[in-house]
Amino acid sequence: MSDKPERFIDDEGLRLDGRRVDEIRPMKVEMGVLSRADGSCYLEWGNNKVLAAVYGPRELHPRRMQKPNEVLVRYKYNMASFSVEDRIRPGPSRRSTEISKVSGEAFEPVVMTQYYPGAVIDVFAEVLQADAGTRTAAINAATLALADAGIPMKGLVSACAVGKVDGQLVLDLNKPEDNYGQADLPVAMTQDGEITLLQMDGHLTPEELEEGLEMVKKGCQQILEIQREALVSRYGNEDEEAEEESPEEVPESEEEEEEEERDDSFDNEESEAENADENDVTEEDEGEEDERQ
Amino acid sequence: MKRKIVYPGQMLSENEKQAGTGTYVHEGKVYSLFYGVANDKNRVTVVPFSGKYIPSPRDYVIGYVIEVTSSNWIFDIGSPYDGLLHVSEYPKRVDSSMMRKEIGIGDCAILRIKDVNTSMKVELSMKDRGLRRLDEGRIIDVSTTKVPRIIGHNGSMVSMLKKESNCDIFIGQNGRIWLKGKDEDMNRLTQAIEIIENKSHTSGLTNHISAFLRYEESDEIEEKEKPVPFTSSKKDYTEDACRKVDVLLSDEDEN
Structure with missing residues (x-):
C-alpha cells in the first residue's frame, strides 16, 4: 500500500495515473464468459477485475422469501480474499452485506419484476482484483449479465464514482485517491439520469455535491456507451447482421410454425383420418394465439 | 423488413401504437425490454437472445418427474415453475398406489399445458393425442x-x-x-x-x-x-x- 502522495494533481492538471479530472479509467468488457450461468459478464476497469453472474429467474427457496406478485432480485457482492494486497477474510462482512443491499436496490427501478411472480433472479458479483470503485464496477458488470440472461429491463444501469482530492472534484477515483482523498461519492443511474444508487464517504459541500453529480452523469454516459457497444458488437457488425438475418426467424409466424411441427410429429404415430381433425385444431389455435398477441 | 440487435432501454419507435411484444411504452415512445433482435414490420417486436421458458396454456413441453404425490405428478418443465399433472389428466384411470408404476421419478413425458393461473401454478395434461411417456431416444x-x-x-x-x-x-x-x-x-x-x-x-x-x-x-x-x-x-x-x-x-x- 502506497503512502499518501504529496499532491494528487500536478501543475498540468493531470492526476497520479495521468488522467484529467473528468476522465474515467479504460474499461474492457466481455460477455457470456460462464457457461453454467444464464448470463455473465467479465469487466476490467482500470485495475479492477469483476465477474458478474446471473442465475434465473428460478424457483425461490426458502418459500417465505417469495413475493407473490413479483420476482425477487437477490444481489450478492463479494470480494475474493486475494483481491487486495492484504488478504481479506473470506465470507460476508459488514461492508459486503451493505454493498449487496444497495446494489440490488439499484436494479429495482429497471428490472420488470412483475413478469416472474414468486421467482428469484440471483446476481453474483465477484471482485477478483480491487482498485477502488469495485461496487460501481460490479454494478456495470451485473447490468450486462442481466441483459445477457434475457431479463426484461426498462434500461441499462451504469455506475461511476466522483470524489474530492486536493479540494478538487475528480471523476472515477483510483486507489490512492480513494484511500487518502477527502470524499468518495459512488452513483448509479439509468440512461435517463434517474439515480438508483448514491452513497457518500467523506465531506462535500452542497455545491460540490451538485457539481459532482453533473460530472458523474457525464461519466455514466460514457460507461453506457461502452455497455451498448459491448451488447451490439457481440454478435458481429450490426449492419451486416440486419441484412444477413434470414426470414425464417419472423416472430409473427412462430406460432404457426410450432403448430406445423406438432402436426408433423404426430403424423408419425397417428392415422391419416385423425390428421384431418388435427388440422382443424391447428386453425383454431392460430386464431387464439393471434388474439393473445 | 428490418432487423437489428437492440439492448434494453433502446428507443425503437416514436409511435406508441407500434408497441409489440418485448417492448414497453414510456411517455409515448416505444423502448426495448430485452437484449435481442428487433423486428419492425407493422409493430415493433423484440425477440430476446436468451431467457427462461415461461409456461403458457396449450404449449407442448417435455418434462421429467421430480416428485409423485397422492394425486399429482410434479414435473420439472425447465422453467422457474414446476408443473402439476393430476391423475385425472392421465389418459387412463390410475390408482394412487399405482402412480409410481405408471410414471416414476426421473421419467420423461411429452405434456401439454392445460392452464397457468396468476400465481403461476402450472396444470399439465396428458389426455391429448401425441402426449405420452418417453421410454426411448x-x-x-x-x-x-x-x-x-x-x-x-x-x-x-x-x-x-x-x-x-x-x-x-x-x-x-x-x-x-x-x-x-x-x-x-x-x-x-x-x-x-x-x-x-x-x-x-x-x-x-x-x-x-x-x-x-x-x-x-x-x-x-x-x-x-x-x-x-x-x-x-x-x-x-x-x-x-x-x-x-x-x-x-x-x-x-x-x-
Missing part, C-alpha cells in the same frame, strides 16, 4: 428462445432435420428436444442442432444444416480420397445458394 436441451428457429419457417427446418437425419424429433416449447433414431444419426443431429443454436442469427441456415447432415454421411465414404477440399468447396456452394434462396424467401414475405 434421448432428450437434449436448447435455449427456449431458439425453438422457433429450430422449427423454422412453416416447419422447414424441422422437416429437413427429420428427412436428413432419419430420426424422429419432437420439439417442446420449453427448449427440450426429443430424438429417436440410430445412435450415430442422433449424434449427428445433436451436433446439427448445436450449430443451429449458435448460428441462429445467420442466413441460409437450413441449407447449411442440410449440407452438414448429408456431407458427413458422404464423408464417411469419400474421406480417404479428398477430405478437406471436398467440404470447403461444398460450403462455398451452399453459402451462395443460401443467399439466393433467402432473397426469394424475403420476396415472398413482402407479397
Whole structure:
C-alpha cells in the first residue's frame, strides 16, 4: 500500500495515473464468459477485475422469501480474499452485506419484476482484483449479465464514482485517491439520469455535491456507451447482421410454425383420418394465439 | 423488413401504437425490454437472445418427474415453475398406489399445458393425442428462445432435420428436444442442432444444416480420397445458394 502522495494533481492538471479530472479509467468488457450461468459478464476497469453472474429467474427457496406478485432480485457482492494486497477474510462482512443491499436496490427501478411472480433472479458479483470503485464496477458488470440472461429491463444501469482530492472534484477515483482523498461519492443511474444508487464517504459541500453529480452523469454516459457497444458488437457488425438475418426467424409466424411441427410429429404415430381433425385444431389455435398477441 | 440487435432501454419507435411484444411504452415512445433482435414490420417486436421458458396454456413441453404425490405428478418443465399433472389428466384411470408404476421419478413425458393461473401454478395434461411417456431416444436441451428457429419457417427446418437425419424429433416449447433414431444419426443431429443454436442469427441456415447432415454421411465414404477440399468447396456452394434462396424467401414475405 502506497503512502499518501504529496499532491494528487500536478501543475498540468493531470492526476497520479495521468488522467484529467473528468476522465474515467479504460474499461474492457466481455460477455457470456460462464457457461453454467444464464448470463455473465467479465469487466476490467482500470485495475479492477469483476465477474458478474446471473442465475434465473428460478424457483425461490426458502418459500417465505417469495413475493407473490413479483420476482425477487437477490444481489450478492463479494470480494475474493486475494483481491487486495492484504488478504481479506473470506465470507460476508459488514461492508459486503451493505454493498449487496444497495446494489440490488439499484436494479429495482429497471428490472420488470412483475413478469416472474414468486421467482428469484440471483446476481453474483465477484471482485477478483480491487482498485477502488469495485461496487460501481460490479454494478456495470451485473447490468450486462442481466441483459445477457434475457431479463426484461426498462434500461441499462451504469455506475461511476466522483470524489474530492486536493479540494478538487475528480471523476472515477483510483486507489490512492480513494484511500487518502477527502470524499468518495459512488452513483448509479439509468440512461435517463434517474439515480438508483448514491452513497457518500467523506465531506462535500452542497455545491460540490451538485457539481459532482453533473460530472458523474457525464461519466455514466460514457460507461453506457461502452455497455451498448459491448451488447451490439457481440454478435458481429450490426449492419451486416440486419441484412444477413434470414426470414425464417419472423416472430409473427412462430406460432404457426410450432403448430406445423406438432402436426408433423404426430403424423408419425397417428392415422391419416385423425390428421384431418388435427388440422382443424391447428386453425383454431392460430386464431387464439393471434388474439393473445 | 428490418432487423437489428437492440439492448434494453433502446428507443425503437416514436409511435406508441407500434408497441409489440418485448417492448414497453414510456411517455409515448416505444423502448426495448430485452437484449435481442428487433423486428419492425407493422409493430415493433423484440425477440430476446436468451431467457427462461415461461409456461403458457396449450404449449407442448417435455418434462421429467421430480416428485409423485397422492394425486399429482410434479414435473420439472425447465422453467422457474414446476408443473402439476393430476391423475385425472392421465389418459387412463390410475390408482394412487399405482402412480409410481405408471410414471416414476426421473421419467420423461411429452405434456401439454392445460392452464397457468396468476400465481403461476402450472396444470399439465396428458389426455391429448401425441402426449405420452418417453421410454426411448434421448432428450437434449436448447435455449427456449431458439425453438422457433429450430422449427423454422412453416416447419422447414424441422422437416429437413427429420428427412436428413432419419430420426424422429419432437420439439417442446420449453427448449427440450426429443430424438429417436440410430445412435450415430442422433449424434449427428445433436451436433446439427448445436450449430443451429449458435448460428441462429445467420442466413441460409437450413441449407447449411442440410449440407452438414448429408456431407458427413458422404464423408464417411469419400474421406480417404479428398477430405478437406471436398467440404470447403461444398460450403462455398451452399453459402451462395443460401443467399439466393433467402432473397426469394424475403420476396415472398413482402407479397
